[in-house]
Amino acid sequence: MSIMTCRGCGATKPGPDGTPTDCFPSEHCGQCPPWRCETCGDMCSASDLCGCWITFEGMAFADVKAHLAAAGFDVGVPS
Ligand SMILES: [Zn+2]
């Protein structure tokens, strides 16, 4: 069992479901002060995320893959 530790502010806490975990991204958390996004250079915080934090909900799968590909991920899109 491990505890999630935020690499942004060092806060230590259990995972989002209350179960201690290290599977959840811990670059930043709700306790972090606003940080500058390394990708777009905009300021973002837990309550005001920058444009990189795209919500894929309701988005077509092809669009999701396009966004990931644009972000530099190899999503294996057949040519
Ligand atoms: Zn934090």
Ligand SMILES: [Zn+2]
């Ligand atoms: Zn960004």
